[in-house]
Amino acid sequence: MTKAQSVFRPCLAVLLIVLLALTTPLVRAAERPKIGLALSGGGARGAAHVGVLKQIEELRIPIDYIAGTSMGAIVGGLYAMGLSPNEIERIIEEIDWDGLFQDEAERADRRMRRKLEDRDYLIKARPGVQEGERRINLAPALIQGQKLDLALRKYSLPASRIRDFDALRIPFRAVATDVVTGEAVILREGDLATAMRASMAVPAVFAPVEIGDRLLVDGGLAMNLPVSVVRDMGAEIVIAVDVGGPRREREEISNILTMLDQIASLVTWRNTQEQIATLGPRDLLIRPALGHAVLASDFNKMLEAIAIGERAAVEARPALVKLALPSAQYAAYRARHQPAPYTRPTIRAVRIENRSRLSDRVIRERLDIQPGDRLDPAALERQLASIHEQDNFESVRYHLEDQTDSEATLVVTAREKSWGTSSLQGGLEFSSTTGGDSRFNIGLAYTMAPLNAFNGEWRTQIQLGEEPGIYTALYQPIDPLEKGYVMAGLGHLNDNLVFFDPEAQSKPIAEYQLSRSGGALEFGRNLDTWGRLGLRYARFDGRADQRIGDTPYPEYDFKVGDLSLRLSVDVLDSLTFPRHGWLLDAQLLTSRSELGASHSYDQASLSWLSARSWGRNSLLTGLTLAGDLGGEVPLQSYFRLGGFLNLSGFNQNELSGSNLGIARAIYLRDLGTGLIKTYAGGSLEIGNVWNRRSDIGWDSLRLAGSLFLGADTLIGPLYLGYGQADSGQGALYLFLGRPWGSRQEGLSGAY
Numbered sequence: 001m002t003k004a005q006s007v008f009r010p011c012l013a014v015l016l017i018v019l020l021a022l023t024t025p026l027v028r029a030a031e032r033p034k035i036g037l038a039l040s041g042g043g044a045r046g047a048a049h050v051g052v053l054k055q056i057e058e059l060r061i062p063i064d065y066i067a068g069t070s071m072g073a074i075v076g077g078l079y080a081m082g083l084s085p086n087e088i089e090r091i092i093e094e095i096d097w098d099g100l101f102q103d104e105a106e107r108a109d110r111r112m113r114r115k116l117e118d119r120d121y122l123i124k125a126r127p128g129v130q131e132g133e134r135r136i137n138l139a140p141a142l143i144q145g146q147k148l149d150l151a152l153r154k155y156s157l158p159a160s161r162i163r164d165f166d167a168l169r170i171p172f173r174a175v176a177t178d179v180v181t182g183e184a185v186i187l188r189e190g191d192l193a194t195a196m197r198a199s200m201a202v203p204a205v206f207a208p209v210e211i212g213d214r215l216l217v218d219g220g221l222a223m224n225l226p227v228s229v230v231r232d233m234g235a236e237i238v239i240a241v242d243v244g245g246p247r248r249e250r251e252e253i254s255n256i257l258t259m260l261d262q263i264a265s266l267v268t269w270r271n272t273q274e275q276i277a278t279l280g281p282r283d284l285l286i287r288p289a290l291g292h293a294v295l296a297s298d299f300n301k302m303l304e305a306i307a308i309g310e311r312a313a314v315e316a317r318p319a320l321v322k323l324a325l326p327s328a329q330y331a332a333y334r335a336r337h338q339p340a341p342y343t344r345p346t347i348r349a350v351r352i353e354n355r356s357r358l359s360d361r362v363i364r365e366r367l368d369i370q371p372g373d374r375l376d377p378a379a380l381e382r383q384l385a386s387i388h389e390q391d392n393f394e395s396v397r398y399h400l401e402d403q404t405d406s407e408a409t410l411v412v413t414a415r416e417k418s419w420g421t422s423s424l425q426g427g428l429e430f431s432s433t434t435g436g437d438s439r440f441n442i443g444l445a446y447t448m449a450p451l452n453a454f455n456g457e458w459r460t461q462i463q464l465g466e467e468p469g470i471y472t473a474l475y476q477p478i479d480p481l482e483k484g485y486v487m488a489g490l491g492h493l494n495d496n497l498v499f500f501d502p503e504a505q506s507k508p509i510a511e512y513q514l515s516r517s518g519g520a521l522e523f524g525r526n527l528d529t530w531g532r533l534g535l536r537y538a539r540f541d542g543r544a545d546q547r548i549g550d551t552p553y554p555e556y557d558f559k560v561g562d563l564s565l566r567l568s569v570d571v572l573d574s575l576t577f578p579r580h581g582w583l584l585d586a587q588l589l590t591s592r593s594e595l596g597a598s599h600s601y602d603q604a605s606l607s608w609l610s611a612r613s614w615g616r617n618s619l620l621t622g623l624t625l626a627g628d629l630g631g632e633v634p635l636q637s638y639f640r641l642g643g644f645l646n647l648s649g650f651n652q653n654e655l656s657g658s659n660l661g662i663a664r665a666i667y668l669r670d671l672g673t674g675l676i677k678t679y680a681g682g683s684l685e686i687g688n689v690w691n692r693r694s695d696i697g698w699d700s701l702r703l704a705g706s707l708f709l710g711a712d713t714l715i716g717p718l719y720l721g722y723g724q725a726d727s728g729q730g731a732l733y734l735f736l737g738r739p740w741g742s743r744q745e746g747l748s749g750a751y
Contacts, residue, residue, distance in 0.1 A: 033282070035323060036065040036235025038227045038275075039072030041200070041220035041268065042243035043296025044305060046071025047092055048288040051309025052241050053085040060330035061239075061323045066172045067186075067229040069219040072241070073174040073199035074152070077192055080172035081159040082339025089306055091155055097299035103146040105385045108571045108581055111482070112532045113457075113475065114391065116568065118575045120461075121737045122427035122445055123715055128420030131448070137419035141207040145197060146388055148206070149397055152193040154377040158342035159192050161403045168192075169339045171233060174199040175219035175226045179208055184222035186229055187211070191399065207394075220244075224268035227275040227283075237323065238283040240276070243309075244268050245296055264296055284319050288312035344375045345400065345408040356392055356416035359453035361480040363387050363396075363414055375400075375410070386529075387414060390455055392421045422448045428715055429465075430736040431644065433651060441465035454480060469493040482526055490519040497544070497636060498653060514636050516542035516560060531569040538562055539596050544636060558634060561596030564589040575738060576717045577668060577679060577710065578611035579618050591631070601631025605639075616670040627659035627693065641689050645739040648685060648706035648723025649730050655689045659696060662687025668710070679710040702726055708733070 037056075039049045049072055056063065068076030078088050099106065107115065128137045153160075165172045165188050174187040174195040187195040190211065198209035198216040208215045223229070227240050245265035279285055288309045294301045313320065325333060349371055354360050366386045368379070380398060388396040394417045400408040429441040442464050449457040451474075460472040471491030478484040497512040518540030526532050540560040565588045572581035585607045591597040605626035612619050626639045639660035643652030646662065664685040671678045685704045690696050708721025719735040 032062075032325070033236040034064040034234050035062060035237050035239065036067070036230030036233060037063050037076065038225055038230045038238055038240040039066070039068040039076045040225040040240075040242045040244055040272065041070025041072055041218065042224075042245060042290075043071060043202075043264070044097075044299040044302050045243040045245065045288075045290050045294050045296055046075060047302035047305040048243050048290060048294075048309025048312070049075040049241055050085050050088050050092070051288070051306040051311070052286055052313045053079055053088075054306075054310050055313030055317070055320065056239070057085060059317070059320050059324045060327065061320060062325055062330065062333045063170055063239075065230050065233040065235050066170050067175065067226040067233065068173075068199070069175040069224050069226055070200040070202075072226075072243070073219065074196045077172055077174060077196045078155060080165070080168045080170040081156060081162075081192065082169045083155075089303070092302050092306070095151065097302075100147050100151060101143055101299075103144045103388070105389055107573050107575075109382075109385065109389075109529050111389050111391075111529060112526050112568070112570065113482075114389070115570045115575075116532070119738070120427065120443070120445070121429040121441075121716060122425045122443060125714070126423035126425045126447075128417055129422040129424060129446070129448075130420040131422055135420075136424060139207075139417075139419050141201075141203075142205055144207045144394055145201070146385075146395055146397075149193070149197055149395065150377075150381045150384065152196050153398070154381070156193045156196070157344070157375075157377065157400075158339065160400050162192065164189050165192070165195075169337045173226065173229050173233065175223050175229060176201070176209070176211075176216040177219050177222040179203065179215050179217045182222060184219065185211075185214060185216055186226075220268040220271075223271055223275065225272045225275040227278055231278070236282070238279065239286065239320075239323075240279060240283065241286045241288070241309075242272060242276070243288055243290060243305075244272050246291060284316065286312050286316050343406070344377075345403060346406055347371055347373050347375055347410045348402070348407040349409045351401075351409060351411045353411060353413040356414055357421075357450055357453065358390065358392060358414075358455055359480060362390060362453070362455060363412065365480045367412065369410065375408070380410075384412070387412075392416055392450055392455065394418055421450060422446070428736055430734070431652060432734045433643075433731040439466050439652060441467055451476075454478070455482070467493075467495045484525055485523075487522040487524075488519065492517045493540075496547075496653075497638075497656075498651075510546060511548040512544045512555075512635075513547050514542060514544050516540040518560065527569075530571050531567065533567050534565070536564050536566065537595070538564070542636065557598075558636060559596055559598040560591070561593070562589050562591040563595060572609070572611060576712055577618070577677065578609075578620065579613040580611050582608070582610040584608050591637070599632050599634045599637075601633045601637070602629035603627070603633070603637070604629055616672065618668040618670075620666040620668070621664070622666075623663045624687075625661050633658040639689060641687065643739070644708075644719065644721060644723060644733040644735045645683050645685065645706065647687060647702055647704045647725060648683065648721070648733070649704045649725030649727075650723075651731070657689030657691045659690040659693055660687070661696070677712045679712075680708075681710060682707045706733075 066076040066080045075088060104110065130137060159168060162168055176185045176187060176198040178185050194209060198211060199219045201209050201217045203217045208217045224244055225240055225242050227238055230238055276285060289312060290305060290308055294305045347369060350369060352360055352363050354363055367383050384396045394415045396414045398410060398412050401411055402409045425445040427443045432438040443461060445459060445461045447457055447459045451458055454477045456476040458474050463469045469492055471489055471493065473487055473489030475487045476485060478486060494513055494515045497514055499510045520536055520538040522534050522536040524532055524534030538560055542558045542560060544556050546555055567586045569584040572578045572583050587605045589603045592600050607624045609620060609622040638656040638658055640653040640656045641647055641660055641662060642650035642654035645664060645666065662685060664683060666681060666683045668679045668681045671680060683706045686701050688700055688702045703726040704723060706721050706723040708719050710717060710719045716736055717738060719733065721733045723733060724730045
């Protein structure tokens with residue numbers, strides 16, 4: 001052996017030992033079995049997946065593949081793109097789930113046109129009408145997913161450039177169902193937000209999603225626990241997490257909520273069992289003990305579901321720990337699966353895809369984003385909401401195209417309602433008291449829209465019952481942002497004027513039916529979404545006919561010719577059972593013979609309502625003042641008071657005079673009944689009416705109060721209550737309508 005060989009061989013041996021030491025972890029990593037995660041659907045119960053993921057990371061278990069269905073697709077998709085379990089939990093906590101599952105904006109942000117229509121007693125549901133075919137259509141689902149789509153897109157923006165789901169931090173699949181064939185559709189490419197949305201499109205609840213030539217709905221119908229999917233991706237060991245609802249025993253199915261929960265469980269149970277049957281001895285099934293504590297619809301309990309999921313993973317720790325990696329090896333795995341840093345892109349250009357009859361300007365001028373601006377998802381969502389509020393669109397969404405590391409083209413797509421932009425709306429108004437006073441009206445409204453590119457509307461209302469009538473009105477914005485408008489209407493209206501015996505106060509002695517025919521013309525300005533200022537001229541010919549009464553009262557003709565200026569401010573969150581916000585109406589009216597009136601007089605009115613809440617409790621405070629400013633006020637123009645929450649204990653409109661004042665405080669307690677919200681409440685009211693201003697004084701005020709139960713039903717707010725006045729008058733009330741609304745103009749529809 002030469003001297004060189006004697007030196008070289010020991011060096012070579014050392015080098016081989018070093019190389020072997022360095023490559024051993026890689027060999028072991030390559031030899032370790034591939035682990036796949038299958039996450040089931042389950043609605044709100046799917047939040048338990050986050051708790052399982054927390055333990056998987058804490059135990060240093062590498063995940064090589066993920067497949068998810070419905071809520072499992074959302075949690076799985078967000079995790080696959082790089083969000084940590086804690087980040088997903090923060091997203092779940094910050095989302096307003098009640099608001100997310102509504103397509104329309106919060107009421108405070110809605111158009112004044114729609115807010116003022118709320119003061120009618122019409123039901124919210126509005127079937128669509130397709131003008132060409134004259135056919136009435138229902139929407140394809142209760143929720144079109146406008147807000148849900150935007151939320152999924154916002155949280156998945158860092159992955160918006162990725163089209164192949166194998167290129168995510170962890171390869172991912174979402175499972176949906178072809179609603180035509182019933183087959184499971186495995187989504188492996190495309191837009192991640194759209195794939196997650198399709199996977200959780202519960203039929204009839206969420207609108208289906210079109211991807212290619214398929215119409216897709218919730219994947220739970222075909223494969224709620226995608227074990228076979230993650231196996232096909234290459235998983236050798238599967239961790240399956242099943243959060244499907246438990247089947248109930250017969251005695252446990254006691255109401256509509258438990259019945260719906262049972263049906264949802266039965267739909268997915270069979271295909272889930274088929275997937276579980278494919279699990280082998282190396283696989284692991286985790287079933288968080290959600291029981292009946294968290295139902296699929298309990299989105300307010302998702303944090304509780306996360307904790308339950310984490311406890312289930314802790315209980316499965318002896319089996320899970322066998323899949324764990326040493327710290328160094330797991331760190332190497334995490335380094336290889338680290339998501340790329342993300343910066344919101346600068347907008348290179350804005351393109352509008354307007355699939356409606358409205359002008360592009362109606363869309364473009366509501367977008368406050370220019371080339372060169374950095375994408376702000378929260379601001380953009382608010383702008384898209386204002387476009388969606390034009391009430392013609394099924395969806396208004398955005399996506400990014402031609403993305404680079406720093407720039408992208410923003411594409412806004414506005415799709416017209418497929419079921420028709422015109423609509424029908426029905427409604428009921430009913431009240432009855434133990435004093436014998438009753439009132440019943442049934443109404444129907446047909447709105448034809450859009451009449452033109454600036455979203456003009458033609459609305460016709462018909463009312464039958466105690467106060468029949470018909471009124472038709474054209475409403476036309478005069479600019480793309482609807483700042484200015486003009487409105488013109490014609491109709492025949494009726495309302496009742498009842499006189500009560502001043503000695504036996506609750507006894508009606510005569511009733512007039514006031515009928516009037518004519519029209520109104522109004523010009524005004526919408527003050528963003530919070531207010532409106534309008535100038536209105538009304539001209540009607542009327543007659544007062546006695547309908548009830550032993551003593552003949554003179555019947556008479558009258559003419560209405562008045563000019564009014566009205567300011568309306570409305571930022572209430574709800575006109576039915578408000579929890580926060582306020583409302584104000586102020587009006588000045590002048591009636592003159594020069595304007596066509598039979599009487600000359602001036603009136604002013606101010607009405608204010610405010611709502612505050614804490615927990616389940618709400619307090620409403622209100623004040624209404626109205627009076628004459630001079631002239632001869634005719635009987636048909638008197639202000640009226642009396643009835644539920646308007647000096648309770650008196651009959652409806654029992655008190656009348658040319659001056660009015662009332663202050664009220666109303667307490668509401670949400671009883672937490674779920675599907676149909678119910679409330680218990682009480683009120684304190686003080687006020688009166690006076691024919692002469694000189695009669696107004698503290699000693700003439702009347703005090704009243706009430707106790708009631710209320711329910712926010714599908715046909716409107718319903719109340720059962722008892723009212724008592726200081727004079728000893730008391731009455732039981734059954735009331736369907738809005739007792740604190742300001743629907744003073746019947747069918748006139750001007751406001």
